[in-house]
Amino acid sequence: MMATTASTKGGQIDVRDVSVRFTQNGVGLDAVSGVSIDVQPGQFVSIVGPSGCGKSTLLNIVAGFLKPSGGTVSVDGAPIHGPGADRGVVFQQYSLFPWLRVRENVEFGLKMQGMCRSERQSKARTLLGLAGLLAFENHYPEQLSGGMRQRVGIVRALATGPQVLLMDEPFGALDAQTRLVMQEILTHMWEQLQLSVLFITHDIEESIFLSDKVYVMTARPGRIKAEIPIPLPRPRTAEMTSSAEFLAIHHRLKALIREESLAAMGGELQEGGLGRDWHLGPEGVRAAL
Numbered sequence: 001m002m003a004t005t006a007s008t009k010g011g012q013i014d015v016r017d018v019s020v021r022f023t024q025n026g027v028g029l030d031a032v033s034g035v036s037i038d039v040q041p042g043q044f045v046s047i048v049g050p051s052g053c054g055k056s057t058l059l060n061i062v063a064g065f066l067k068p069s070g071g072t073v074s075v076d077g078a079p080i081h082g083p084g085a086d087r088g089v090v091f092q093q094y095s096l097f098p099w100l101r102v103r104e105n106v107e108f109g110l111k112m113q114g115m116c117r118s119e120r121q122s123k124a125r126t127l128l129g130l131a132g133l134l135a136f137e138n139h140y141p142e143q144l145s146g147g148m149r150q151r152v153g154i155v156r157a158l159a160t161g162p163q164v165l166l167m168d169e170p171f172g173a174l175d176a177q178t179r180l181v182m183q184e185i186l187t188h189m190w191e192q193l194q195l196s197v198l199f200i201t202h203d204i205e206e207s208i209f210l211s212d213k214v215y216v217m218t219a220r221p222g223r224i225k226a227e228i229p230i231p232l233p234r235p236r237t238a239e240m241t242s243s244a245e246f247l248a249i250h251h252r253l254k255a256l257i258r259e260e261s262l263a264a265m266g267g268e269l270q271e272g273g274l275g276r277d278w279h280l281g282p283e284g285v286r287a288a289l
């Protein structure tokens with residue numbers, strides 16, 4: 001992997017035997033059970049799994065927004081007790097301040113840290129340049145497309161210099177074409193800044209294209225079902241997505257997730273729906289009605 005700007009290499013995430021139990025109206029729900037994952041410094045790691053398996057819950061724990069019921073989480077050996085400037089977070093919804101211009105949005109965290117005006121301007125402009133947004137530094141968020149807003153969101157999350165970037169379905173609201181461009185921009189920024197990234201997505205192709213490793217979670221309570229290394233060379237190119245190696249990984253991941261998606265639907269599809277009545281055929285179903 002190449003790097004130009006990072007000085008020290010940090011950003012190791014260690015999640016050990018983490019469990020989460022939510023209690024609502026006196027009823028307990030096991031969301032995550034005994035999950036252990038690791039992200040090595042500079043690694044790009046994705047988590048995929050069926051809806052509701054606890055992916056966001058896990059990310060929120062690493063972000064420090066949520067405390068696990070059991071287990072430990074640390075970054076570079078330091079236990080996580082809450083949110084911190086060492087971890088940038090990007091969600092699917094663009095969370096920019098609409099009354100601030102693009103550069104002011106990016107500078108916000110730096111201003112809070114007490115950095116002087118000229119230093120924070122120069123930092124924001126460097127990052128906006130990496131994301132291809134320098135020409136828009138004086139625009140307001142509402143003047144930007146969804147993809148551009150999300151790029152500003154990523155730049156803002158990176159402004160305070162975190163070694164870890166946590167991303168929860170960041171491109172989920174974007175159209176397919178914009179999504180591909182965003183993947184390339186993110187890869188470029190990741191390579192330049194030597195970040196560790198933990199990335200959640202529903203999109204199998206996206207997870208393979210971006211990652212060094214993909215974790216597949218089971219249906220709730222979420223456990224780690226498989227850890228799939230992605231040995232494709234870098235830089236990744238659009239052509240690689242039709243290579244035999246890429247397609248073989250895609251096939252494997254799809255099968256793993258399908259099993260869990262069926263399980264997540266409580267067995268209805270195998271037992272009561274698709275499985276039970278399909279042998280009847282259209283005639284049989286009509287007769288049974």
Ligand SMILES: Nc1ncnc2c1ncn2[C@@H]1O[C@H](COP(=O)(O)OP(=O)(O)OP(=O)(O)O)[C@@H](O)[C@H]1O
Pocket residue numbers: 022023024029031049050051052053054055056057058220
């Ligand atoms: N604060 C909460 N209180 C109670 N239950 C919660 C809470 N947050 C999440 N859950 C439940 O925990 C489970 C895991 O939720 P989570 O959002 O982590 O799943 P997910 O894998 O990210 O889902 P999706 O892919 O649909 O976004 C779900 O059943 C959800 O309803």
